Amino acid sequence: MASVTPFLVKRPNSKNLHPISIRIIKDRKPSYIYIGQSIKLKQWDTKNRRVRKSHPDHLEINQLILSKLSLANKSLINAEIEAQDLSSKKIKNQIVSKYDNDFFKVAESYLVNIRNRKQFHQLDIEIGRIAVFREFIKNDHLHFKDLNVELLKQFEHFLLSKRNLVARTVANYMITLRTIYNLAISQNITKKELYPFGKGKFQIKFPETKKVGLNREEIKTLENLTGLTQAQEYALYAWLISFYFAGIRISDVLQLKWADFYDERLHYRMAKNNKLVSLKIPDKVSKILSKLEREEHSVYLFKELEGINLNDKKRVRTRIKTATRNFNRRLELVAEQAGIDKKMSMHIARHSFGNISGDKIPIQMLQKLYRHSSVTTTMLYQANFLRKDADEALDMVIDF
Template structure:
């Protein structure tokens, strides 16, 4: 007796999405066929064993489920007609087929899952990386067994030498390729024997980043800058606001609202990790915030006017507007840096590094962890290692000053 059913597996991934699979049971043994699709529990119709209409890709996924069910049932029926013995795992292998879903097909499914989970920033970034890898291999179908050490080494060299990108960028590509390959293995779509990552193969090591922040003198130049255009001064004000609040990210600065400030404190929820932040409003920050207190300069409750007219219920639109605004601010800051003779690349992100550079060894690491809003103190130590130089400087002096 054999049965074929579609089931939503109980083990979810890191995004709380659950895999839709075809379960084949024969002679009390069970095997599963992956559809490659992951959905949230709220989108699964348990009674009818299909995706609810409220899911944006319900029709397409349900068609895929029906096709997989039909293939499995056809295989079992053929075996019964021909009186052949066939196990549940044999049905799975026959329907799944070796390398039936290739790397790029699975990558598209992974990207769809990111979009459905409203991880628009990750989706946009990883979509570009997949497209770059596809352009490099020069074909639309790439079987997992074709992803060799030789291919990945050549691709890494292409990113570093032809594209002139930094080592960390090459590492990010490798991390994504490894992630999709691991997904393929976990779903039975690729063989571990061909796995190109690990000891003696491609080993991913995240390089140390050289963080550069402004000095106190350079920040003072920004605070006292003159002869700037209105647009340039506004960019400087946004940068200083980020710096004054311990380097809060530009996406959070642009979305600051008057209602986030109560009793002389900034209270808001970070977009990146949804942590609640409570910080005193420094006097320097109050001066800047007061400049944007005119109702005509803001969109309802917003402090800064850059996201005026944005539909904040549309996460994708918010992300797009923030990226566009950040590029504009960075271009204006580059002009300001040249005007003030600051020879470092001035950008919104460097505000966080500047706070780290100036704080250096002055503040206990536990306090820096709170200001940076890091979950682990190890993250703070690693982040701050580029700026904490006093111990090494003192040690060097003790050796050579004789």
């Protein structure tokens, strides 16, 4: 006798979620197939052995469970017809080889995990990268054993020559493929011996990126610029506030509230890592605050998120993405009017602070200003703007 049933693992994982598994019992010996999805305990219907409607992706996950059950039952039926003596482990291996060993099936599970974390910006990016890989493969199925070094090299060439992508973007595509492959290994879907990444195989190379920021004179020009339209001035205010607070990210700038400014300090929580930050309000920021229009019931310095529920992560991300695009378009016009030939965007405010601070500020203090978790991250970032030692060393050699 054999049985195949879905069940929820009682022990939660590191994220306090419970993995969903298919349990196969044959001759009293169990084997387990983890479907790659984890949910909260209250989202599992114990009686019907399915995900409750309270989970946003219950339809997709329940369909995945049914697919696994169907494959397991077919393996049992075929074994009985052919009088095969299959153990629960062999049945599991048959299911894995027929279903899970498809790269794009694991990719679907990977995307669902991102969606469950409500990381919608990353979700859009990863969906696009997987779609491009599928276009390259020209097939909806790819066995992991076929995702080898040669195929990765061909895909890299495709991205560089056909898609005309820069090396850094190509590296990001390869990271997506590697992440999905690692997910397959962690779920025992494919073997470590087949892993095509790493030393002696396909190595993902990260090219040095050139970070260009504005200098002091260029920022002074922006501070004294006149003749801008109201929309251009509005975008410039957002850029300057970002710069004055050591390069606050645009997502944080747009979420700054009037109530965050008190006791001559700015108090806010970073969207990226949820850290609390408190910074002195520079006089230059106070002048901008006095110029910004504040309506009677307005909450935010900048109006883009007014009336939006911040718990609706997808809508918030869409609004921020649209606002960033609009600000960057206006900033390009501002730079043109200011006679600045560098590409100007909201993110350049962060690079500009790094460029001007150079080696004038201790690295530990810069770490605090940048809100980096590790001083190593600060050192790597600031290395883009430290030129004094190299310049002096060059002069010492050629100045004769």
